[in-house]
Amino acid sequence: MKACIFHGPGKVSTESVSDPRPGPGEMVLQVQAAGLCQSDIRVYKGEKYARPGVIPGHEVAGVVAALGEGVEGFRRGQRVTLCPIIACGQCYYCQRGLRNRCLSRVTLGYDENGGLAEYMLVPPPIIALGHVLPIPENVPPERATLTEPLACVLNSLETCRLSPGGSLAVLGAGPMGLLHVLLGRRLGAAAVVVSEPVPERLEEARRLGATVCLNPESDDGEKAVREVTGGLGADAVVVTTGVPELVSQALALVRRQGVVSLFAGFPPGSQVQLDPNAVHYSEVTLTGSQNATTDQYRRALQLLGVMPEADAVNTHKFGIDEAKMAYESRLGMDGLKSLVLF
Ligand SMILES: [Zn+2]
Ligand SMILES: [Zn+2]
Numbered sequence: 001m002k003a004c005i006f007h008g009p010g011k012v013s014t015e016s017v018s019d020p021r022p023g024p025g026e027m028v029l030q031v032q033a034a035g036l037c038q039s040d041i042r043v044y045k046g047e048k049y050a051r052p053g054v055i056p057g058h059e060v061a062g063v064v065a066a067l068g069e070g071v072e073g074f075r076r077g078q079r080v081t082l083c084p085i086i087a088c089g090q091c092y093y094c095q096r097g098l099r100n101r102c103l104s105r106v107t108l109g110y111d112e113n114g115g116l117a118e119y120m121l122v123p124p125p126i127i128a129l130g131h132v133l134p135i136p137e138n139v140p141p142e143r144a145t146l147t148e149p150l151a152c153v154l155n156s157l158e159t160c161r162l163s164p165g166g167s168l169a170v171l172g173a174g175p176m177g178l179l180h181v182l183l184g185r186r187l188g189a190a191a192v193v194v195s196e197p198v199p200e201r202l203e204e205a206r207r208l209g210a211t212v213c214l215n216p217e218s219d220d221g222e223k224a225v226r227e228v229t230g231g232l233g234a235d236a237v238v239v240t241t242g243v244p245e246l247v248s249q250a251l252a253l254v255r256r257q258g259v260v261s262l263f264a265g266f267p268p269g270s271q272v273q274l275d276p277n278a279v280h281y282s283e284v285t286l287t288g289s290q291n292a293t294t295d296q297y298r299r300a301l302q303l304l305g306v307m308p309e310a311d312a313v314n315t316h317k318f319g320i321d322e323a324k325m326a327y328e329s330r331l332g333m334d335g336l337k338s339l340v341l342f
Contacts, residue, residue: 004055004323004340009046014323017117022068025124027132029080034115035059035145035314036338038176039265041330042242043110047267052112057143057340058084060115061135061144071127078223081147082115083131083297084108086123099129100155116323118342138305142339146179146310149337150256151292151300153179154264157187158296159289160236160259164188169225169234169253170210172241173201175313175336176263180238181308188270189235189328191228193253195221198333208312211244216249226254233258242266251278251286262288315339 001019006012034057042048043056050056064078074080086106087099094102108114112123126132135144153176168189170180173196183191189338193212194205202213212228214221225234228268233255239246242264250260251274279286294301304310315335318326319342326338 001118002320003055004057004320006043006050006052006054008052008279009044012044012056012324012327014321020119020121021340022071022121024069025071025127026068027064027071027074027127028066028123029060029120029122030065031060031062031115031116031118032141033061033122033145033342034340035149036326036330036340037149038111038174040267041327042203044327045331048265054110055113055115055117056109057114058082058110058173059145060084060113060120060150065119068166070071074132076302078139078167079135079144080132081135081301082108082122082126083151083294084114084126084148085131085132085291086112086125087129087139097293097295099294109154116340118320121149121163129266130294131297133301136301136305139301142314142341143304143308143311144301145339146304146313147297147301148292148305149179150183150304150310151297152176152289153183154296154300154303155292156180156263156289158259159287160238160261162187162236164179166235167191167192167193169195169230170205171195171237171239171246171250171251172243172264173198173205174208174241178205178313179310180240180263181205181208181210182307183303186303186307191234192229193225193234201333204312204336221249222252229255232256235259236261237297239265240264242270242274244270247272248274250273252282254282254284256282257284258282259285259287262286264286265290280330314339317341
């Protein structure tokens, strides 16, 4: 089969490798679509680690092609997606249902082979943990690749304790920022303010339901947020792009007792300066979120059945022979997410 192989920062290539065969407890998927994540791009840029030689790809939709001995509850031809987390099931966090915080977490596409390939071998723990998720009939394959991204956004917004009728500010309108806009509106945020310097992305945010769109290079964000929140500031501010300076900006936009959430990963070694009194006197919660719980994956997949508007973030589509182009196209700011289709 053809697979994309990661050899090191800036080095990915499409190669012929042997077809996977399922051993006991394993499953092989025929991949239909795989999305590239910003974290894949960070690996490509050398900002985040992945094992050289690994097949990347953790946003996968496919059909069950073969089942290994002892695998029950699935049938060949069934459409599925994955939660790509291998968790121990035993540690403090796993026992609390937080497998995304597992102390010995391994993630497909970074440490173990993922799905940027014609076929994907699903390792036994993924199946045993219930991380193979049947795709509902009303979710097409391309949209199903957004299960992991949307689950992450659901985790982010639940961390923000967003209330219906409340206000949300989103810093950055890349694919994940835009999914925050879409889901924020779905969860009932009445005011959704987006700050983004790229005009096309800002326009897309407006089209997808942002109520106030700001260009941080020319607009006064603090003034605009206060205007739409009765002078209070936003209930929650999410930093969706890894620009360290945005942390103090977020603290300036949030209301007293509001939540600032760092959703994006930042370049290694990033430092921020912040006024501790901005947290203390305003009783602000400064938090982060990364990946999602199994329950959030399950609900994200259900949400995708009623969120056809999410398709808007899948702008660039490639074949497996063009996998390197799929990466390269994400180094610029045109479009949003790259998909590899099979
Ligand atoms: Zn992802
Ligand atoms: Zn664990």
